[in-house]
Amino acid sequence: MAEAAPVLVVRQLSTVFPDRDGGLQALEEVSFAVYPEQFVCVLGPSGCGKTTLLRVLAGLLRPTRGEVLFEGQPLRGPQRQVGLVFQKANLMPWRTVLENILLPLEVQGLPRPAALAKAQAMLDLVGLQGFAQSLPRDLSGGMAQRVAIARSLVHDPELLLLDEPFGSLDALTRERMGGELLRIWQAHRKTVVMVTHSISEALLLADRVLVLSPRPGRLCLDLSVDLPRPRLEEVRYTPGFAALSLRLRQAITLETPHPLPPPLKGRG
């Protein structure tokens, strides 16, 4: 895979949020590259800057230092070749399921018949054929997140960015959605960067897992996941899975030497 040109190159990325104490450093000197059709998971404890990293990759947030190259070009803002999935489904409650999926195409100004055909195909892909005219309030959490995934794919982006997309779902739904996502990824072969705080979710889905340390987020492990595909739920119980789990667990624990937050600085 390394011979193809990377989709995404991140170089010495640092992000500081200004505050009264001179700034809150969310990310520090993060560098990595993502290659076409790779499924990369970013793993780390809460508050380590995972979401910040994703927002930078989406072009929604400018990094304080460092740069991001998307398909060889410096990223200067949001890109239409990027699909975004948020922690919550983030649907428009006044639009039906089909209209929600249509939104990206509507913004791009695609003619209605072509847009409808694409949206319908996406609806089929996520298995919600009968719900085209339903409103978001009538959907379960898992169904709503499926609609969000369909919406993020409908304009056929190169890169899919997911921010803990299944974090708010119950454990069983979460496992099923992971499987769904794998199926969709295998069918469409997108490049995927997904943020998660679940070790097993990362190992089930990803080709590569990047581990971020607690704030300020630094890249502390870049682990290739060589488990054979297709990965079924049963892969969780194999020795290979267990060994990788342990490595990720250790990387996270080693980087968390102080379970308590550092004492507050006096206001000066």
Added chain:
Amino acid sequence: MKANFLLISSSLLLALLGWHLLATLGGLPAFMLPGPLQVAERFGRALQDGTLLRHTLVTLAEVLLGLAAGVGAATVLGYLLARSLPLERLLSPYIIASQAIPVVAIAPLLMIWFKTGLLAKVLICALIVFFPVLVNTVVGVRSVPDDLRDLMRSLQATRWQTLRLLEAPAALPVFLGGLRIGATLSVIGAVVGEFVAADAGLGFLINVGRGLYDTALVFVAVFTLVTLALLLYGLVALLERYLLAWQRKP
């Protein structure tokens, strides 16, 4: 629904009966308190000779024009205030100060500046409608979820697309709440203007009735005003039902 209707109509009937008994058995002269039958008779006469319709139409025109002007200005300014913090800091002291002054107090001023014609009444009406619609527009536009704003940005939506596809529909429920208040207030605005100086309109009719001790006519005008306000309110409620169907439980 049917039980509701029964309840409302029976309470209305009871109120009318109470009024009737008070007027007939209370020993008050008709110029103090006319009974419902006298008011109904006066209503019939005012309707027949065309006075009521003529004055109602004048007030209605003032109300509708004032409502349109007030809502238009409040919506545009409200959107700008919601999207620009410096602008809000700059203008909000004036806007709040303008609300501390009762409209009744500045109505004579407006009459002096804009003469006694239609324009002055429309302005008073617009002024009174302006504030609730403005506040609700600001609150509505501010309530747009950040994640949905991020989504529109990530899709590289233009400003106009963001307004049309996200901000307008997201702010609509709160905005319509402001419109509901504004619609009923607009009737007050028109009457205040007519009280100060006018030669037509329901407020003028009340003044005339008072001058002639034609108290039944005052009642007729007041009830027409109430009906007008109820109709406007109902119209906005109907608009809400249609535009906010997605909020309703099936």
